[in-house]
Amino acid sequence: MEENNILTNLPVDVLELMILNRLPLKDWLGLRATCRSCRKTVSNFIENKRCCHLPELPLVFLKSKKSRFLYSLGTKSVHRIRTPQLGRNNRCLGSVEGWLIVGDLSEKGFAKIFFSNPMNDVRITIPSKLHLPPSAQCDGKLHVSKMVASSKPNFDGSDCYLVGLLGDDCHIAIYKLFDKSWIIVEPDKDSRTYFIDLEIIGTQLYVCDGSSDSILVYDLKDSINGPPKAKVLIELPEIMPQESSIISNQGNIFLAKDEVLRELYLIYMLSNGEVKNQHVVFDHLKTPTSFVKPPQINIFEVFKLDTDKDSIGWQNVKLEDRVSFVSSYKSMVMSRDVLNCNKELRIGGNNIYFAVTFPCPINPWSGLEVGMFCLTDSSIKYFPVETSKQGDVPYPLWDGDNRDWSHYHKH
Template identity: 25%
Template sequence: MAAFKVDWSELPKELLGSILQRLPIVDNIRFGAVCTSWNSVSSDKSYRPLAPQLPWMMLPYKVGQEGKETRKFLNLAHKKIYQMKLPKEIRHSRCVGSSFGWLVILDAFCCVLLMNPFSGAIIHLPPTETLPDVLGVHVSESSGEIDHYMIRRYGPNRECSISPGRLRVGLMSKAIVTADPLVDSNYMVIAIGFSGLVFCKAGADSWTQLDRTMISSKGSCEDILYFNGLLYVLNAYGDIMVWDLNELPLNKAKEVDPPFGATSLTRPQPYGNWFIWKRYLAESSGDLLQVLLWFRERDGKRNVYTSASCGIYRLDLSTKTWIEVESLGDSVLFLGRNSAISLSTRNFPECRENSIYFAEHFWKGWLEDDPNVDQQNLGFFSLEERRFVKYYYYALKRIKPPLIWVVPNFM
């Protein structure tokens, strides 16, 4: 009896697409490398993954490698690091946000753009010189490249010249995208900058500023979140202002009631000299959450495993109160200075449920420029055990760019 042979390259496109939609991201990459016909299916944007993807962590470059076009990514599921070649715009860049698999990048010349690190797609955003307090740009006659910017700082009459490299550090601290640009053409990009909050709509040729007076009177911007069509802005005191993105121009805001400062905070046990190091906004299972990262001194030292804790509070809109959250159930949060992602461990059993995975570097000492720092412990906080647990060790002295959670998106 003759053996039955199958030409896998000739399988129907619809069947291959159905298989592709159910694969994890690493197998998705391998899928496209099988043959030409399989690669054409993997490149078809109509076959988007059916299930959510576990975020990867983009690791910082080593000192002296800022000009390279490669970045390393930690695959949390396999606890394996992959090195990927990215578009040339990644060289000497700074990432200030991650949404829907897109990075918000300030490139070598401090131009703002969206980059998909998995597909290599680039979307250029309005010029930096259209941002508030950026007065102009000077282009070198010899190279044709941006040489410096003129900006206004610390008052109406304080103008100064600044290089793209220096401006890149302080221009934006965080940026979010309200929707996947390839799915929704009405997306917006919103950023916290040295001028307060700024935003641009898809296709706009300039940036627009929100009411800086209203923001500054409530303290500095600590975090921002797009949730149910609303922009939530968290200040350093834990209070939240909200804008309706459907009401343009965005010149009216209201304060979320009640002010978070009126909430009686439960300090971590055992009691001690605790202070709030960082606040985050997040959404989980339809609830608006505020996450507090606590630290304290112990024996004159600060260490994440003996001197750190977390508190989570949920906004109850019916009673207008902040309620402390004792458990996230089977949910898991991925938090960082540039992203907030909520997933269910029913889809990702390799993650610890009822936990918060941080894209923060927790070092042995406390100061980032401490010459004795020789390891970076990445940790998650278990709400059940009320303690931090190391989930990965990354040997790198002095992390300068932030760690970034990014959801794999090949579209």
């Protein structure tokens, strides 16, 4: 009781500058639970951005039916977090600059979307419900497979676009913050559309289309007049033949962006394994629904979209002084110098950190894999993730802000 009184009576600036800036993430969570005053101070501190609200970047957010966790690469540890806004019918569909993009799927035929900050329980609800077409309401399918945003939710007048890939993998939903309704982009008639992944850079929406093996681009500014039209930007890059399989719908093809340099990357994750069940999309495209045992990851290939030339092309690249973080719900590329929170991460350029889940009915939790692939020597290092094995297998996504927060850390 006496310690609580001391914390309560401390001046706010002392608590922020002298204490919060020196605490790791797990102690922030503990301090918030101490008393109502500390909870308010820590939440305000995060909200006003006087310090990085995710001080141990990067983090993997894991959610099962019963538990929510943050796994920090900086500390190699799991932190259980209290997220009252994430109920049983809610799914994390993506993240942007430390905000989770969450879908409430409790109402049949609709999805209610909101932004959630897992550190201070701030919630920003999209006022318009997303009406789902019948094809995206099939049993066994997610209503919304994934969502990306052009920026965090803001109120400064700048545009913020939110784009979702629906559960049938051929419809796209577009929403501009403060607009009255969503815009649904339907596939062309008689076309066999199958979208794998999507990403936004500025107002350009890039979509990886597995049916045409190409990247499509939509200009989101055109959505003011109705659904924007797709343009075929470029075919997918070819990779060297290996004894591996590219599994489209399980996240083996990722679109990632460097937010600072506004560059688009395409990352292949090559793996092999014995498929238990699979879904035939087209003659040349089959997607597994479960495995006998989790596949073995063999290698990653990284390509950067080069737009400086007269003709747009792919460059097969190494990341050099950058690192990539890959998952089915969020992938990103950033300079290692941004990772000032951890010496091991800062010296580890040219690495890909992955967090994926392979469906494996016999031992579901064995399909959760978090690790690092080194592009220099093709070595793989797996990280242990000790979580409760109750309920369904968590689906991981990287959560973090792809900006340099070093000027917020005062010593």
